[in-house]
Amino acid sequence: MPLKNLKNKEILLASKSPRRKQLLKDVGFDFEIINSKEVDEIIPNNIYNEDVAIYLAELKANTYKDIINKKNILITADTIVCLGNKILGKPKNYKDAFNMLKSLSGKMHKVITGVTIMSIKKTKSFSSTTYVFFKEMSDFEIDFYINNYKPFDKAGAYGIQEWIGLTCIKKIEGSYFNVMGLPVEKLYEVLKEF
């Protein structure tokens, strides 16, 4: 459903993620993809884990300030995976992915997506947290998943919509789409009032 308040605005999504693109499309928005710039994701020491995702989404948004004009709105997002106090990034290689999934096995972790919406007049950021409960996974299952799905572009080394999500996640508390990379229900609410 196109939102009336955004009728004359061009929505820009700065993201490389095909999942984010698909989710925003499924919500029914017309939008343009703009190439996500590489950002040095340096996180200040004094920031709480809960705020890291928003911090990174804003960091990304700020690199596009020069292309924002009266006619467009920019959306950026960043998803992080927190296990206890540790933030898990994207795995560098097979071993890294294996260790990440091994550390998630049998435990609850948090997936936090930060979103920034920026227009020429204002900037609004928010985040959404989903609790994800993995069952105990065997080394065989972890190995099978990494070899067949190569989750090297995914924070925490897994995609909830892939084999491992279908077979090894006991339950979630929160938004499923947030774990995929974009809390579309919150984004829709915020855009309605933007």
Next chain:
Amino acid sequence: MPLKNLKNKEILLASKSPRRKQLLKDVGFDFEIINSKEVDEIIPNNIYNEDVAIYLAELKANTYKDIINKKNILITADTIVCLGNKILGKPKNYKDAFNMLKSLSGKMHKVITGVTIMSIKKTKSFSSTTYVFFKEMSDFEIDFYINNYKPFDKAGAYGIQEWIGLTCIKKIEGSYFNVMGLPVEKLYEVLKEF
């Protein structure tokens, strides 16, 4: 991942639901679809809502007893939507769908899927419950959804993977795939030991 214990078995899925078919495929099983027979879904009075989904899955499975042999395994499933003590079926028409979604608006409901696995030697049934929390929906949003997605084949008049799920569900507690119609993580566990 094909399960070793089922290596020489043909898996039969008796379901009309394209979502169930897709989920079972995504888990990596080879299986055949067999046409779901029409079953008179008469629910005994003395049965708890929690047990209705299993009751209906077993009712369906029992209609296929004649085709079960040493070489195959049958899977049937039934998904129900419970709002308080009321079970919501598939909506008969626009008005019915509208009233159902209106009654779910701003409230929590339960989605329960019962699954029956039947071989020539044994029958095993289980169910999975997911709590789904809808935000307050406007009449305009409900009308938009029904007109564009025609959810007449869906218990409770919605599909979580469609526009209404992306924009109007605040959070869930439990399995997302269970709400789509098949609790694949439990099914995978049960099939492993079957």
